[in-house]
Amino acid sequence: MKILSRELGKLFEAAAMAAFPELSPEQVLKFVTLEKPADTMHGDYACPAPLRLSKILGKNPQDIALAIIEKLPKDYRYDSVEFARPGFINLKLSKDFLEEELKQLEGGFSVEGHVSDKPVIIEYSGTNAAKAMQVHHLITTILGQSLSDLYEFMGYEVIRINHLGDWGTHFGKLIYAVETWGDRSDIERNPNAEFLRLYVKFNTEAEKNPELENEARKIFKALEDGDELRMAMWNWMVKESLEDLTKIFVRLGVHFDHIMGESFYLKMADEILEDGKKRGLFVEGEGGALIYNMGGDKVPALIQKSDGTTLYLTRDVATVKYRVETWHPASILYVVDVAQSLHFEQDFAISKALGYVEDSKLEHISFGRMSFADAAMSSRKGNVILVDDLLEEAVKRAGVLSAAKAGEMPREELARVKEIVGIASIKYGILSQDRVKNLIFDWDKMITLEGNSAPYLLYSYARANSILEKAGVELTGMPRLSDPLEIDLVRQMLKFPEVLEAALNERKPHIIATFLYELCQSFNHFYGKCRVGDDRNRLGLVRAFMHELKTGLTILGIPVLAKM
Numbered sequence: 434m435k436i437l438s439r440e441l442g443k444l445f446e447a448a449a450m451a452a453f454p455e456l457s458p459e460q461v462l463k464f465v466t467l468e469k470p471a472d473t474m475h476g477d478y479a480c481p482a483p484l485r486l487s488k489i490l491g492k493n494p495q496d497i498a499l500a501i502i503e504k505l506p507k508d509y510r511y512d513s514v515e516f517a518r519p520g521f522i523n524l525k526l527s528k529d530f531l532e533e534e535l536k537q538l539e540g541g542f543s544v545e546g547h548v549s550d551k552p553v554i555i556e557y558s559g560t561n562a563a564k565a566m567q568v569h570h571l572i573t574t575i576l577g578q579s580l581s582d583l584y585e586f587m588g589y590e591v592i593r594i595n596h597l598g599d600w601g602t603h604f605g606k607l608i609y610a611v612e613t614w615g616d617r618s619d620i621e622r623n624p625n626a627e628f629l630r631l632y633v634k635f636n637t638e639a640e641k642n643p644e645l646e647n648e649a650r651k652i653f654k655a656l657e658d659g660d661e662l663r664m665a666m667w668n669w670m671v672k673e674s675l676e677d678l679t680k681i682f683v684r685l686g687v688h689f690d691h692i693m694g695e696s697f698y699l700k701m702a703d704e705i706l707e708d709g710k711k712r713g714l715f716v717e718g719e720g721g722a723l724i725y726n727m728g729g730d731k732v733p734a735l736i737q738k739s740d741g742t743t744l745y746l747t748r749d750v751a752t753v754k755y756r757v758e759t760w761h762p763a764s765i766l767y768v769v770d771v772a773q774s775l776h777f778e779q780d781f782a783i784s785k786a787l788g789y790v791e792d793s794k795l796e797h798i799s800f801g802r803m804s805f806a807d808a809a810m811s812s813r814k815g816n817v818i819l820v821d822d823l824l825e826e827a828v829k830r831a832g833v834l835s836a837a838k839a840g841e842m843p844r845e846e847l848a849r850v851k852e853i854v855g856i857a858s859i860k861y862g863i864l865s866q867d868r869v870k871n872l873i874f875d876w877d878k879m880i881t882l883e884g885n886s887a888p889y890l891l892y893s894y895a896r897a898n899s900i901l902e903k904a905g906v907e908l909t910g911m912p913r914l915s916d917p918l919e920i921d922l923v924r925q926m927l928k929f930p931e932v933l934e935a936a937l938n939e940r941k942p943h944i945i946a947t948f949l950y951e952l953c954q955s956f957n958h959f960y961g962k963c964r965v966g967d968d969r970n971r972l973g974l975v976r977a978f979m980h981e982l983k984t985g986l987t988i989l990g991i992p993v994l995a996k997m
């Protein structure tokens with residue numbers, strides 16, 4: 434399908450240009466757009482150009498509107514184009530066109546793809562090896578996967594990378610803890626939980642005996658210097674931990690093209706430090722550390738510690754260099770917690786100053802913190818809520834929704850449905866919220882058959898599916914629309930390409946979720962009022978609805994269910 438606001442927008446641009454040759458192409462592009470009308474009663478699109486151009490042209494909006502309308506070609510796709518106060522042109526799609534589009538939608542949903550010779554790198558998850566996955570990691574993992582799927586659906590080539598946190602001072606602490614209190618077979622049985630326990634143990638012990646911090650620092654220094662025994666230990670820990678993490682990735686249906694640890698970039702650190710020093714960008718700070726001045730009254734960025742070990746930031750600058758040299762991406766998107774905004778500001782500034790960025794765009798796709806509606810959960814600190822536990826709890830709670838079906842479904846089928854609904858609820862609970870705001874985690878809102886939730890959407894799909902299964906009619910010939918409810922449903926469905934584009938432009942999957950939720954509401958309303966039975970036209974609507982819902986849910990990482 435085409436992105437209609439863009440397709441029809443071109444006609445408006447040409448008409449405005451013909452009516453007002455004094456406008457520059459830039460002005461036309463900027464002011465002559467097609468947008469969602471305030472009220473769909475007034476049409477499918479509204480062009481605000483007359484209002485916006487009034488000052489520039491020194492004419493009243495109505496005259497501008499009429500002049501543009503006069504230059505618009507006759508086109509079967511719309512049947513009314515009218516001036517509306519205070520300065521809009523409203524356009525209404527024709528029934529012929531809606532029927533033609535519906536026919537296409539009955540066969541499936543796709544969007545005319547984006548063409549570019551450069552890939553987009555989307556970095557997400559950034560889970561830490563030998564540490565349990567935390568709630569903010571769950572958010573980036575789900576959000577990043579969905580954004581990648583969206584980009585790919587829209588025709589982009591995407592390179593998905595998990596920037597695994599497998600390096601850093603915490604490994605000094607962990608190795609100390611494993612050597613002192615760890616048990617190999619306990620760790621191998623339950624790696625990340627055990628690493629977490631040992632890490633917490635280290636911190637409690639270090640509070641009593643600060644000397645431990647020193648020991649840990651020495652171990653990390655030995656690691657950075659390539660000490661063989663310590664490296665062997667580190668290798669084993671990362672391997673065990675990653676295998677454990679992979680179970681969660683599989684369960685979430687998440688995948689990466691590359692899992693590359695921070696350690697991978699270590700070998701480039703010296704070169705970067707030298708480079709920066711040579712150019713006078715990295716200067717000596719307190720106690721022999723190296724810093725980069727961010728300018729103004731911003732805090733300087735620390736790029737090398739006084740003991741000579743590298744930092745998270747150093748490794749990230751190396752990462753930019755490596756990615757740009759290797760893939761020449763159009764852009765690199767970092768899906769990471771808002772708490773790291775300063776870090777990325779520094780990373781991007783340094784990488785640019787060193788000339789590593791070429792013409793790639795670097796973007797921090799940040800998201801808010803998660804707060805828990807559940808009192809017991811919110812009283813625990815965020816870092817003690819384990820992702821494994823959340824997933825288990827979700828599946829258990831999803832069981833309640835399908836309990837009524839227990840008699841109708843074979844046992845294994847029921848278990849599969851519970852797993853899908855549980856995981857889907859968590860994903861949707863995250864993806865349906867505007868990522869830049871703080872996120873709320875509320876079981877009652879996520880796992881319910883009512884309201885903006887995964888179970889409601891999945892249920893709407895399963896219901897549509899059962900309508901189709903019962904019907905015995907083939908969808909041949911052109912569908913014909915007559916009832917206003919049918920017509921409105923198609924009009925709503927034709928907005929999907931634009932919704933996907935907006936979600937991509939803003940990097941916000943919740944825009945898709947909101948659309949799907951509203952579409953399900955309209956569909957359920959239509960279904961409540963219009964008998965479908967064997968009506969070919971209405972069955973066409975059911976089919977089209979299912980294609981869109983399935984497409985949208987798939988982009989949100991949620992598989993549909995034939996029965997629920």
Ligand code: ARG
Pocket residue numbers: 556558559560561596597598749752767769
């Ligand atoms: N491992 C980091 C953390 O847990 C996140 C990594 C984000 N990505 C990056 N390129 N720095 O906080």
